[in-house]
Structure formats: structure tokens, C-alpha cells
Amino acid sequence: xxxxxxxxxxxxxxxxxxxxxxxxxxxxxxxxxxxxxxxxxxxxxxxxxxxxxxxxxxxxxxxxxxxxxxxxxxxxxxxxxxxxxxxxxxxxxxxxxxxxxxxxxxxxxxxxxxxxxxxxxxxxxxxxxxxxxxxxxxxxxxxxxxxxxxxxxxxxxxx
Amino acid sequence: xxxxxxxxxxxxxxxxxxxxxxxxxxxxxxxxxxxxxxxxxxxxxxxxxxxxxxxxxxxxxxxxxxxxxxxxxxxxxxxxxxxxxxxxxxxxxxxxxxxxxxxxxxxxxxxxxxxxxxxxxxxxxxxxxxxxxxxxxxxxxxxxxxxxxxxxxxxxxxx
Amino acid sequence: xxxxxxxxxxxxxxxxxxxxxxxxxxxxxxxxxxxxxxxxxxxxxxxxxxxxxxxxxxxxxxxxxxxxxxxxxxxxxxxxxxxxxxxxxxxxxxxxxxxxxxxxxxxxxxxxxxxxxxxxxxxxxxxxxxxxxxxxxxxxxxxxxxxxxxxxxxxxxxx
Amino acid sequence: xxxxxxxxxxxxxxxxxxxxxxxxxxxxxxxxxxxxxxxxxxxxxxxxxxxxxxxxxxxxxxxxxxxxxxxxxxxxxxxxxxxxxxxxxxxxxxxxxxxxxxxxxxxxxxxxxxxxxxxxxxxxxxxxxxxxxxxxxxxxxxxxxxxxxxxxxxxxxxx
Amino acid sequence: xxxxxxxxxxxxxxxxxxxxxxxxxxxxxxxxxxxxxxxxxxxxxxxxxxxxxxxxxxxxxxxxxxxxxxxxxxxxxxxxxxxxxxxxxxxxxxxxxxxxxxxxxxxxxxxxxxxxxxxxxxxxxxxxxxxxxxxxxxxxxxxxxxxxxxxxxxxxxxx
Amino acid sequence: xxxxxxxxxxxxxxxxxxxxxxxxxxxxxxxxxxxxxxxxxxxxxxxxxxxxxxxxxxxxxxxxxxxxxxxxxxxxxxxxxxxxxxxxxxxxxxxxxxxxxxxxxxxxxxxxxxxxxxxxxxxxxxxxxxxxxxxxxxxxxxxxxxxxxxxxxxxxxxx
Numbered sequence: 001x002x003x004x005x006x007x008x009x010x011x012x013x014x015x016x017x018x019x020x021x022x023x024x025x026x027x028x029x030x031x032x033x034x035x036x037x038x039x040x041x042x043x044x045x046x047x048x049x050x051x052x053x054x055x056x057x058x059x060x061x062x063x064x065x066x067x068x069x070x071x072x073x074x075x076x077x078x079x080x081x082x083x084x085x086x087x088x089x090x091x092x093x094x095x096x097x098x099x100x101x102x103x104x105x106x107x108x109x110x111x112x113x114x115x116x117x118x119x120x121x122x123x124x125x126x127x128x129x130x131x132x133x134x135x136x137x138x139x140x141x142x143x144x145x146x147x148x149x150x151x152x153x154x155x156x157x158x159x
Numbered sequence: 160x161x162x163x164x165x166x167x168x169x170x171x172x173x174x175x176x177x178x179x180x181x182x183x184x185x186x187x188x189x190x191x192x193x194x195x196x197x198x199x200x201x202x203x204x205x206x207x208x209x210x211x212x213x214x215x216x217x218x219x220x221x222x223x224x225x226x227x228x229x230x231x232x233x234x235x236x237x238x239x240x241x242x243x244x245x246x247x248x249x250x251x252x253x254x255x256x257x258x259x260x261x262x263x264x265x266x267x268x269x270x271x272x273x274x275x276x277x278x279x280x281x282x283x284x285x286x287x288x289x290x291x292x293x294x295x296x297x298x299x300x301x302x303x304x305x306x307x308x309x310x311x312x313x314x315x316x317x318x
Numbered sequence: 319x320x321x322x323x324x325x326x327x328x329x330x331x332x333x334x335x336x337x338x339x340x341x342x343x344x345x346x347x348x349x350x351x352x353x354x355x356x357x358x359x360x361x362x363x364x365x366x367x368x369x370x371x372x373x374x375x376x377x378x379x380x381x382x383x384x385x386x387x388x389x390x391x392x393x394x395x396x397x398x399x400x401x402x403x404x405x406x407x408x409x410x411x412x413x414x415x416x417x418x419x420x421x422x423x424x425x426x427x428x429x430x431x432x433x434x435x436x437x438x439x440x441x442x443x444x445x446x447x448x449x450x451x452x453x454x455x456x457x458x459x460x461x462x463x464x465x466x467x468x469x470x471x472x473x474x475x476x477x
Numbered sequence: 478x479x480x481x482x483x484x485x486x487x488x489x490x491x492x493x494x495x496x497x498x499x500x501x502x503x504x505x506x507x508x509x510x511x512x513x514x515x516x517x518x519x520x521x522x523x524x525x526x527x528x529x530x531x532x533x534x535x536x537x538x539x540x541x542x543x544x545x546x547x548x549x550x551x552x553x554x555x556x557x558x559x560x561x562x563x564x565x566x567x568x569x570x571x572x573x574x575x576x577x578x579x580x581x582x583x584x585x586x587x588x589x590x591x592x593x594x595x596x597x598x599x600x601x602x603x604x605x606x607x608x609x610x611x612x613x614x615x616x617x618x619x620x621x622x623x624x625x626x627x628x629x630x631x632x633x634x635x636x
Numbered sequence: 637x638x639x640x641x642x643x644x645x646x647x648x649x650x651x652x653x654x655x656x657x658x659x660x661x662x663x664x665x666x667x668x669x670x671x672x673x674x675x676x677x678x679x680x681x682x683x684x685x686x687x688x689x690x691x692x693x694x695x696x697x698x699x700x701x702x703x704x705x706x707x708x709x710x711x712x713x714x715x716x717x718x719x720x721x722x723x724x725x726x727x728x729x730x731x732x733x734x735x736x737x738x739x740x741x742x743x744x745x746x747x748x749x750x751x752x753x754x755x756x757x758x759x760x761x762x763x764x765x766x767x768x769x770x771x772x773x774x775x776x777x778x779x780x781x782x783x784x785x786x787x788x789x790x791x792x793x794x795x
Numbered sequence: 796x797x798x799x800x801x802x803x804x805x806x807x808x809x810x811x812x813x814x815x816x817x818x819x820x821x822x823x824x825x826x827x828x829x830x831x832x833x834x835x836x837x838x839x840x841x842x843x844x845x846x847x848x849x850x851x852x853x854x855x856x857x858x859x860x861x862x863x864x865x866x867x868x869x870x871x872x873x874x875x876x877x878x879x880x881x882x883x884x885x886x887x888x889x890x891x892x893x894x895x896x897x898x899x900x901x902x903x904x905x906x907x908x909x910x911x912x913x914x915x916x917x918x919x920x921x922x923x924x925x926x927x928x929x930x931x932x933x934x935x936x937x938x939x940x941x942x943x944x945x946x947x948x949x950x951x952x953x954x
Contacts, residue, residue, distance in 0.1 A: 003505050027561055027591050028480055028505060073297040084504055090594065096573060101285040103596040109299050114501055117567065117594035119580040122918050126737040138709040140745050162346050186402055186432055187321050187346055232774040243345055249435065255414060260762040262437040268776050273345050276408065276435035278421040282599050391615040419603040427617050441758050444896040456868040458904050550933040578921040586935050639823050663879055663909050664798050664823055720822055726912065732891060739914040750822050753885065753912035755898040 005029035005085035005116070006078050008070075011036050011051050012044040013150045014058050015132055017124040021089040022062060024118050031064050033081055038071040045133050045157060058147040075109035086115040091125055164188035164244035164275070165237050167229075170195050170210050171203040172309045173217050174291055176283040180248040181221060183277050190223050192240055197230040204292050204316060217306040234268035245274040250284055323347035323403035323434070324396050326388075329354050329369050330362040331468045332376050333450055335442040339407040340380060342436050349382050351399055356389040363451050363475060376465040393427035404433040409443055482506035482562035482593070483555050485547075488513050488528050489521045490627045491535050492609055494601040498566040499539060501595050508541050510558055515548040522610050522634060535624040552586035563592040568602055641665035641721035641752070642714050644706075647672050647687050648680040649786045650694050651768055653760040657725040658698060660754050667700050669717055674707040681769050681793060694783040711745035722751040727761055800824035800880035800911070801873050803865075806831050806846050807839040808945045809853050810927055812919040816884040817857060819913050826859050828876055833866040840928050840952060853942040870904035881910040886920055 005025055011018060011034070025032050036051050046054065048069055055067045070077040078086065086106060088099055103115035120127075127145055136142050136154040143151050164184055170177060170193070184191050195210050205213065207228055214226045229236040237245065245265060247258055262274035279286075286304055295301050295313040302310050323343055329336060329352070343350050354369050364372065366387055373385045388395040396404065404424060406417055421433035438445075445463055454460050454472040461469050482502055488495060488511070502509050513528050523531065525546055532544045547554040555563065563583060565576055580592035597604075604622055613619050613631040620628050641661055647654060647670070661668050672687050682690065684705055691703045706713040714722065722742060724735055739751035756763075763781055772778050772790040779787050800820055806813060806829070820827050831846050841849065843864055850862045865872040873881065881901060883894055898910035915922075922940055931937050931949040938946050 024591055027589075028593070071297075073294070073299050075299070076297075090577070097285075100567070100596060101287070101290060104285050104599050105290060105294065107596075108303070109294070112504075114504055115596055116505070117596075119577060119584075119592055119594075122581050122921065125920070126733075126740050126917065128737070131737060131741060135709070135741060135745070138707075138712075140709050140711070144744070183432055186430075187434070230774075232771070232776050234776070235774075249418070256762075259408070259437060260764070260767060263440050263762050264767060264771060266437075267780070268771070271345075273342055274437060275346070276437075278418060278425075278433055278435075281422050281603065284602070285599065391612070391617050393617070394615075419605070419608060422603050423608060423612065426621070427612070440762065443761070444758065444892075444899050446896070449896060449900060453868070453900060453904070456866075456871075458868050458870065462903070548933075550930070550935050552935070553933075574921075578923070578926060581921050582926060582930065585939070586930070660909055663907075664911070726895070736885070736914060740917050743914075748822075750819055751914055752823070753914075755895060755902075755910060755912075758899050 002030045003028065003085065004031045004033065004081060004083040005087050006033045006035050006074070006081065006083045007087040008035045008037055008074050010039065010042070010044060010129065011055055012046055012129050013051065013132070013146065013153065014055050015127055015129055015146050015150070016144075017089060017091065017120050017127040019058060019147070020120045020124055021087065021118055022059065022065065025087045026062065026064055029064070029085060029087075031066065032087070033083060034059065034065060034067045035074075035077060036067070036069040037074075038069055040071070046153070050153065054150055054153055057149045073109060075106045075113055078106075078113050079110050084112055084114060086113060088115060088117050089120050090117045091120060091128065161189045162187065162244065163190045163192065163240060163242040164246050165192045165194050165233070165240065165242045166246040167194045167196055167233050169198065169201070169203060169288065170214055171205055171288050172210065172291070172305065172312065173214050174286055174288055174305050174309070175303075176248060176250065176279050176286040178217060178306070179279045179283050180246065180277055181218065181224065184246045185221065185223055188223070188244060188246075190225065191246070192242060193218065193224060193226045194233075194236060195226070195228040196233075197228055199230070205312070209312065213309055213312055216308045232268060234265045234272055237272050238269050243271055243273060245272060247274060247276050248279050249276045250279060250287065320348045321346065321403065322349045322351065322399060322401040323405050324351045324353050324392070324399065324401045325405040326353045326355055326392050328357065328360070328362060328447065329373055330364055330447050331369065331450070331464065331471065332373050333445055333447055333464050333468070334462075335407060335409065335438050335445040337376060337465070338438045338442050339405065339436055340377065340383065343405045344380065344382055347382070347403060347405075349384065350405070351401060352377065352383060352385045353395060354385070354387040355392075356387055358389070364471070368471065372468055372471055375467045391427060393424045393431055396424075396431050397428050402430055402432060404431060406433060406435050407438050408435045409438060409446065479507045480505070480562065481508045481510065481558060481560040482564050483510045483512050483551070483558065483560045484564040485512045485514055485551050487516065487519070487521060487606065488532055489523055489606050490528065490609070490623065490630065491532050492604055492606055492623050492627070494566060494568065494597050494604040496535060496624070497597045497601055498564065498595055499536065499542065502564045503539065503541055506541070506562060506564075508543065509564070510560060511536065511542060511544045512554060513544070513546040515546055517548070523630070527630065531627055531630055534626045550586060552583045552590055555590050556587050561589055561591060563590060565592060565594050566597050567594045568597060568605065638666045639664065639721065640667045640669065640717060640719040641723050642669045642671050642710070642717065642719045643723040644671045644673055644710050646675065646678070646680060646765065647691055648682050648765050649687065649768070649782065649789065650691050651763055651765055651782050651786070652780075653725060653727065653756050653763040655694060655783070656756045656760050657723065657754055658695065658701065661723045662698065662700055665700070665721060665723075667702065668723070669719060670695065670701060670703045671713060672703070672705040673710075674705055676707070682789070686789065690786055690789055693785045709745060711742045711749055714742075714749050715746050720748055720750060722749060724751060724753050725756050726753045727756060727764065797825045798823065798880065799826045799828065799876060799878040800882050801828045801830050801869070801876065801878045802882040803830045803832055803869050805834065805837070805839060805924065806850055807841055807924050808846065808927070808941065808948065809850050810922055810924055810941050810945070811939075812884060812886065812915050812922040814853060814942070815915045815919055816882065816913055817854065817860065820882045821857065821859055824859070824880060824882075826861065827882070828878060829854065829860060829862045830869075830872060831862070831864040832869075833864055835866070841948070845948065849945055849948060852944045868904060870901045870908055873901075873908050874905050879907055879909060881908060883910060883912050884915050885912045886915060886923065
């Protein structure tokens with residue numbers, strides 16, 4: 001049995017917190033699909049292509065990881081990819097009830113799909129992409145929170 | 160004493176969760192005014208007229224229910240309707256503190272107005288109109304969550 | 319239809335917060351049974367008889383209120399009293415998830431039984447019997463939080 | 478790679494909620510050790526032997542499950558069993574922050590040990606062993622919440 | 637040692653809750669900088685100039701208070717002002733996790749900067765500028781929640 | 796004006812988290828009274844004398860700190876010590892509503908007494924004395940979480 005897991009998100013941009021969750025997921029998934037969600041109603045800072053490029057650079061050393069994008073229902077994308085697990089990081093700033101709601105809805109739509117919540121390293125517990133964007137935009141130093149490639153991309157964006 | 164209760168909301172669209180709360184409210188209210196809020200700052204999926212029509216179809220079997228709309232303060236609308244109770248469903252995904260805040264403000268504005276929180280059936284605890292809209296837009300099956308008439312209306316909207 | 323509601327609790331002792339919820343309940347219940355729970359596993363400060371006496375003194379002006387005690391399942395006690403509503407006050411220090419759990423269990427055990435949550439007056443939002451006991455035991459002034467009769471009973475207990 | 482997971486708990490007694498989590502865990506663990514914690518400071522309703530017997534009866538159809546007990550640190554027990562995953566069910570009544578705290582501590586004590594949180598079926602979201610014990614003790618019907626063998630054991634305990 | 641504290645916010649408009657926190661802060665800060673945040677992505681009801689004017693009128697009796705505005709990082713503004721404390725009011729409707737996240741980020745950006753959370757008077761616990769704006773816009777009476785000068789400004793805005 | 800602050804707690808035993816909060820408090824308090832609460836209803840692991848001794852050893856380098864004990868009301872102890880501030884650390888595992896309740900009660904009992912909440916270093920966010928006791932009792936390594944003197948005392952206790 002090959003266990004395929006999906007880690008969905010906006011990754012706008014990918015942070016050290018995402019990297020941490022991806023590393024942990026590989027302890028029990030044989031293959032991990034990092035799936036960039038195309039959300040037409042939110043205006044991202046980085047384009048889909050930029051987000052995919054940053055993920056490719058940041059995750060190049062990870063084995064067993066595939067980087068893809070999807071629009072539409074996560075449950076359908078999971079089914080098409082033969083994935084049985086959805087990975088979510090549970091940060092202290094998570095909207096826990098929303099996570100619960102989505103896990104139950106995804107199971108309703110595709111009963112084989114189990115959502116698995118992981119805890120990040122403690123010093124990444126309060127990190128989020130939106131906080132990174134906000135601090136970078138205001139000229140703060142985010143080098144502790146993102147890969148150098150992402151730091152450069154943020155610097156260019158806000159130059 | 161005739162106990163008149165108001166159940167305010169966007170009902171965009173009405174879900175099985177709303178129906179459940181309405182049924183429960185009728186156990187202690189003599190008349191229930193289902194009150195569609197016109198919120199100019201939010202762009203609804205269904206127009207006010209469509210939302211009222213769907214409510215009329217979904218609730219046609221319920222006795223003691225009136226369907227209305229209001230803009231402005233809920234407290235004033237309640238006073239005009241001689242209502243003494245506001246009904247709110249407490250889902251697990253409720254913003255509980257916000258509900259508390261609104262209940263206290265409504266009492267401040269009209270001291271006779273009591274807010275009463277009810278618990279929906281357990282399998283409807285995680286349901287919300289916004290989740291229904293989101294899943295329907297992406298082509299997911301929402302027939303377990305809404306009345307068939309609402310299901311048809313969603314299908315047309317996203318055709 | 320006579321609407322009978324039950325307001326269960328330890329009332330060890332009754333506080334201004336309880337009085338507030340009782341007053342509000344009478345706006346939509348025809349009869350309110352204030353039901354003192356006999357919990358053998360918790361050692362109360364006041365005996366059952368003392369708690370009933372204090373309730374009788376504090377609530378003597380309220381019409382439509384009956385004061386009783388029960389052991390065993392609340393759902394059975396409600397059924398025996400033809401009650402269709404359980405009243406709970408939702409304080410900011412409520413264990414909200416526990417309240418949810420009990421409301422769902424009581425409905426499971428007696429499907430006609432609806433739990434109704436009310437919001438106390440804002441300045442009573444943080445009040446609890448256990449805080450009153452704790453402060454009174456340490457010699458603090460609790461006269462703002464309890465009826466004078468309760469204040470006297472506390473003073474005697476801790477003399 | 479054989480993925481060994483541990484599902485620790487008091488199982489006092491095992492509920493339908495536990496069974497549900499065990500079933501879900503087997504979708505990604507090759508072997509699941511159901512580990513009954515011996516907690517000397519809490520007085521259980523069922524003895525360790527009774528809890529192990531009930532688990533054996535309830536879980537006899539599950540393949541890949543081993544039933545054990547442990548005292549001392551979970552992290553050490555996991556290490557001795559070559560387990561890399563700890564399974565926890567995230568009920569709506571979970572003490573979420575406590576779960577977070579334990580997951581971080583277990584990782585601190587044994588860095589290879591990942592805690593994985595799963596969501597139970599929605600109608601089991603509010604279930605807990607302590608609620609089952611409480612209702613059974615008061616004579617309520619718990620047959621929807623536990624396996625018939627557990628129901629019989631509860632009936633005998635409270636006869 | 638002169639202890640300089642900063643109280644940042646939108647103050648759109650200043651409420652009795654803000655005044656309360658400012659009064660309490662002066663018990664341990666030698667100088668308090670009330671700092672109006674210029675947030676380009678949110679459209680305020682009152683212009684920056686109006687918000688500063690209202691603060692000046694409302695706070696004219698307070699000694700040791702300076703009113704300023706800032707854009708960019710709070711941590712940098714604090715450093716420039718030799719401030720060692722950031723003041724935040726912890727209302728019951730606070731997004732507590734967000735507050736935690738910001739406090740940790742500000743410390744990361746400027747390690748000398750300590751965030752200090754204060755509790756407002758209990759009857760102001762549920763108050764927020766956005767609720768005041770919403771109620772005033774709908775014609776409700778907000779005179780209990782804001783200084784008369786703010787009440788007049790709101791009335792003019794929504795005339 | 797000399798600002799005197801009180802940091803109350805059980806300190807059973809003092810952890811690196813407590814030390815962190817004490818260090819931060821000294822940034823704005825001229826004198827800090829670390830006040831060990833004598834709670835007769837809880838059986839501590841360390842006697843009052845042991846807890847005071849450990850605090851003296853752990854805090855010997857801190858200037859401006861006094862170590863005392865108190866029973867009875869914190870508000871009275873604060874008043875007797877001319878303290879105007881109560882310090883509380885806000886961990887992610889704090890019972891936040893309880894903290895709010897105590898802050899409001901202490902202000903009610905002594906209106907000059909302001910409670911100030913501080914955020915610990917992020918890696919201490921999930922630490923608590925009870926977790927340290929639990930892990931040490933089970934033979935786990937707690938040297939990252941407590942001062943060496945406390946580690947030795949725990950080892951002796953559980954030898």
C-alpha cells in the first residue's frame with residue numbers, strides 16, 4: 001500500500017512553518033503532494049507561477065514530494081491523485097473550528113479521505129504567511145521565518 | 160401573553176441547520192418572524208427576493224412562521240414587531256464572542272429584548288451557508304445540507 | 319400550552335447572576351423550576367437544605383418560580399415535571415463545549431427537551447458561585463455579588 | 478518501512494468514539510498499539526484488567542491492532558515499541574491546548590515521535606468516556622455510545 | 637528611568653474602552669504615546685486627521701499622553717520613540733491568538749519591546765470601534781460608549 | 796513614584812517560564828514581590844519552605860526582587876505591600892477566562908490594583924509546573940525547563 005498524502009494551502013509564500021510540516025508528513029506518507037490552491041476570490045501577493053517556483057526551490061532537497069496546483073474541490077483533487085490523507089498544520093493561530101468543519105466536509109464529499117493534523121515546531125507555532133507578508137511589506141526582517149529564496153522574492157516584491 | 164420571537168440572518172441560502180433551529184424555536188415561541196437582514200456592505204449570492212422565495216418554499220409547512228426582511232437595527236425591528244426574543248443557533252463554528260457582543264448590544268438598545276441561543280442537531284453543528292455556497296460553487300454535492308429547492312437554486316446559480 | 323422550564327444548578331450559593339438569569343427566563347417560561355442538583359461526588363459548602371432555604375428567601379418575590387431538588391438524570395427530572403426547556407446562563411467563564419455536550423446528551427435522552435442559553439447582565443458575566451465562595455472564605459467583601467441573606471450565610475459559614 | 482502507531486488513553490470504558498478513531502488510524506498505520514494508561518492518581522471505574530478485556534472483546538475484528546498497557550512516560554513506551562506516531566482524537570470537547578502541550582512535550586522527550594490528530598465521525602464529536610460513565614451511573618441509556626459488551630459491563634457496575 | 641509606553645490602534649473612533657485603557661496605563665507608564673496606525677489597506681470611517689482631532693479632544697485632560705500617528709512597523713516606531721512597552725486592551729472579543737502572535741513578532745523585531753495586556757472595566761469588555769460604527773450607522777444610540785465629541789462626529793458622518 | 800508589582804503563584808516548582816516573566820517584569824516595575832500562595836486545599840509537591848528556598852536560589856542574581864508568601868486575598872496582600880500591579884504570564888495553555896475573572900475580582904476588591912499580562916518567550920509558551928512535575932515523576936528529563944537546582948530537587952523528590 002502506497003500512502004499518498006496531500007498538503008493543500010495558498011503558500012503565499014511558503015514559510016519555515018510549511019517546510020516543517022512537510023518534513024514531518026514524510027515520516028508517515030510515502031508520497032506527499034504539496035497542492036497550491038487557486039482561490040479566485042483572494043488576490044495573492046505572489047502569482048501561482050511564482051508560488052510554484054518558490055516551492056520548487058525551497059523543497060528541492062525533499063524526496064517523495066510533488067508540487068501541484070488545483071482549483072475546485074480538494075476532495076476531488078485528492079480522489080484523482082489516489083490520496084487518502086489530507087495534512088494540516090495546527091498552529092496556535094489556527095482557526096480550529098474552521099479546520100474541523102473542512103475536515104468533516106471533505107470526508108462527507110469523499111469518505112475515504114482522512115484529515116490528519118500535525119503540530120509544528122514550537123517556535124513556528126505563531127507563524128503565518130500573512131504575518132510574513134505584512135512584516136516584509138513594512139520593511140521588517142523576516143529571514144528567520146522563510147527560506148532565503150523566499151526572502152529575496154519578498155524583497156523584490158516590496159522594493 | 161403571545162411570545163413573538165425573531166430569527167435574524169442572511170439566509171444566503173437557508174440550510175437544513177436553519178430549518179432545524181426554526182423547528183426548535185416553535186417549541187416555545189407562539190410566533191416566529193424569520194427576518195432576512197439586508198446588509199449593504201456584503202454582496203450576497205442570492206438576491207433578497209430569491210432568499211425570501213426560497214424561505215417561503217422551504218418553510219411552507221411550518222405553522223406560526225412569518226418571513227420578512229429588515230435593514231437597520233435589529234433591536235428596532237424587534238420592537239416594531241412586539242418581539243421579546245431573538246433566536247440564534249449556536250453552531251460549533253459560531254463566533255461565540257461576537258454573538259455575546261451582539262446580544263449585549265441588542266439588550267442595551269432595547270432592554271426588553273432577550274437573546275436565546277439554541278443548539279442544532281449534532282450532525283448540523285458544523286454547517287454554514289458560506290460552506291454550502293463554497294462547496295456548491297466548486298461542484299460538490301450539497302443535497303444533505305439543503306432542501307431540494309435550495310439545491311436546485313444553487314445548481315442554477317453555478318450552472 | 320403552559321411552557322415549563324427548568325433551571326438546574328448547584329446554587330452553592332445562589333448569586334446575583336443566577337437571580338438575573340431567573341428573571342430573564344420568566345419572560346418566556348410560564349413556570350420555572352429552579353432545580354438544585356444533588357451531586358454526591360462534590361462536597362458543597364452549603365447543605366442541600368441550606369441551599370433550598372437561601373433560594374426560597376432570595377426568590378420569594380418572583381412569581382411562577384418553584385424550588386426543587388433532584389438527583390439522577392436531569393432529562394428524567396424534566397420529563398417528570400413536563401418541562402420542555404432547560405435554561406443555562408452563558409457566562410464568559412462558561413465551559414462552552416461542556417454546555418454543548420450536555421445539551422446534546424439531554425436531547426438524546428429525552429428528545430423533547432430543548433436547552434436554551436441566556437446571556438446575563440454584562441457586569442455579572444464573570445461571576446460564579448465558586449469565586450464567591452473563594453473570596454468570602456478569604457474574608458473579601460462579596461456584597462455586590464449576592465443577596466444580603468446569602469452574604470449573611472457566607473459570613474456565618476466562615477466565622 | 479512498517480509504520481507503528483500508538484493510541485494511548487484511559488479507555489474507562491472504550492466508546493464508539495474510540496472505535497471510530499482506531500478504524501481511521503488503520504488507514505495509515507501498519508500496526509496500531511492501543512495502550513491503556515495506568516494512572517495511579519485517578520481512580521478508574523473499571524480495573525486495568527476489565528478495561529483490557531473490554532478492549533479485546535470490542536476490537537476482536539480489527540486486524541493490525543495490539544492491546545497493551547503502560548505506566549510511566551508515553552514517549553518511552555513508544556520508543557520501546559518502535560512507534561513513530563501517537564494518535565489522538567480531536568473531539569469538540571477536547572482540551573485542545575492541553576493536547577498541543579502534550580504533543581510538544583512528547584516530541585521534546587523523543588524527537589522521532591510525531592503526534593497525529595484525527596477527527597471522529599461528526600455524531601461522535603461530543604462523546605467522552607466520562608459522559609458515558611456519568612449517564613450510565615444515573616440510569617440513562619448509553620447503548621448508542623458504546624459496544625453492547627461495554628453496555629453490559631456498565632449495567633453490572635451500576636447494578 | 638522614564639518608562640515610555642505606546643498604545644497603538646486605529647481609533648476609528650476612540651471609545652470609552654480606549655479611554656479606560658489609557659487611564660489604567662498611566663498608573664505604570666511615565667509617558668504614553670497614543671499611536672494612530674495608518675493602515676492603507678483598510679478604509680477607515682474617519683480620516684487620520686479626524687481621528688487625531690477626536691483623540692485630542694477626548695484626551696485633553698490626561699497628563700503624560702502624546703497623540704501621534706505612524707505607518708510601517710510598530711516595532712520601529714517604538715524604537716524611535718524610546719518606548720519599551722506596548723499596551724493592548726484584552727477585551728472578551730479580542731482575537732487573543734492574534735494578539736499573542738503580534739506580541740511575539742514585535743519582540744522578535746525589537747527584543748526590548750514588551751507587550752503588556754490590560755483588562756478594561758467589565759462593562760466595556762464587549763465594546764469595539766466597529767460595533768460603535770455599525771450601531772451608529774443604523775441610527776442606534778451610542779452615547780454610553782463614546783465621549784460626546786465622538787457622538788457628535790458620528791452623527792455628522794451618518795447624517 | 797516607586798512601582799511595586801506582585802507576581803503571585805504556587806511555584807511548585809519555579810520553572811524557566813516563571814524566570815522569564817520575572818525578568819520581563821523588571822523592565823517596568825521598580826520592585827517585584829514574588830509571592831508564593833499558600834493554598835490549603837491543594838496538596839503541593841514541595842512544601843512552602845522548599846518552594847521559597849528554590850526561589851531564593853533560582854532568583855539570587857535578580858535585583859529588585861523580594862520573595863514572600865501569603866495566604867488570604869491577593870488584593871489585601873497587594874494593598875499591604877503598596878503594590879499597584881499584579882503580574883500574570885499568559886501562556887498558550889492559560890485558562891484565559893479564569894485570568895480575566897480574577898483580574899476583575901481583584902480590581903473590585905482593591906480598585907487601585909491593575910493586572911498586567913505578559914507573554915513569555917515562545918518556546919516557554921506551553922510550559923507549566925504541573926507538566927514539569929508529571930514528566931519528572933515518570934522519569935523524563937526536565938533539564939530544559941527548570942533551573943539545575945530545581946532539577947536536583949525534583950530528582951530527590953522522586954528518587
